[in-house]
Amino acid sequence: MTLIAPERAEANLVEVRGVKHFYGKRDSAGLLVLDDVDLTLRPNEIVGLLGRSGSGKSTLLRTIAGLIRPTEGKVTIKDMPGEDSAHGVAMVFQSFALFPWLTVQQNVELGLEAQGVSPEERRKRALAAIDLIGLDGFENAYPKELSGGMRQRVGLARALVVQPSVLLMDEPFSALDVLTAETLRTDLLDLWCEGRMPIRSILIVTHNIEEAVLMCDRILVFSSNPGRVIAEIKVDMPQPRKRLDPAFRAL
C-alpha cells in the first residue's frame, strides 16, 4: 500500500455528476441508458460496478474514459499535476481490442502514439509494461499466437504504458476461462498491493458478484432500465490477495 498524505486521501480522483446518456434522439424515440448517474472514485481504492448485461455499464465507463460525451452531466478527472507521473485514465476492454496485424510490442506502443513520446522512449516504456505484466519474451508475438489470458495481459500492458492515474476495466476477465481469469486477477492484485503499477485507483465493471467481492474495496450496484447507481456496498472482508501456488499457473 502506498502511503498518502491525509489531504490527498480525501480528494476525489474521478467525479461523475448527474450523467444522463441517450442513444439516438433525446426523446421517446431515443434510448435512455444512463439516468442521473453519480459516482466518485477516491485514491487508493478498487471500486466495482456491478450490474446486469445491457444496464449501461460499458456506456458509463466509456463516458468516464472520454470516448463518449454524455448527453447531460459532467465527468471530472482530477489529476494532481506535479505530484505524480500518473495522469488521466486508460481502459481495458472485455474483448481485448488488440490489432491482429501488430505484434505485442507494437500494440502496447500504440497506447503512447498519441502522446508525442519519442520512439526510443516508447520502446523502453512498452518493454517495461510488457515485462511488468508477465509477457517478457513475447514482444514479437502476434495476438493470434497467444492464449486469451496472454492477450488480455497485452490489453493491460497497453493501458498501463500510458501511466494513467485511473484504470478502467470493462469485464476484463469475462472472456477468459475460470482458471485463467483467476490467475490474471491474482497477478493484477499482486501488482496493485505491491505498488508496482503507477495507477492510483481502479474501476472495474463486472456482473460477477464473487469477483467483485474478491477484488473491490467498494461495490456500486447498478440498476438497469435505465442505468443508475442504486446502492453501495463496502467490502470489509480481509482481501484474499495472496499469490497463487505456481502449480496452479501451469494448468
Ligand code: ADP
Ligand atoms: P452493459 O455494458 O451494462 O452491458 P451497455 O452500456 O453496453 O451495457 O449498453 C446499454 C444499452 O445501450 C443496451 O441496451 C445497448 O443495446 C445499448 N447500446 C450500447 N451501445 C449503443 C450504441 N452505440 N448505439 C445504440 N445503443 C447502444
Ligand code: MG
Ligand atoms: Mg458492457
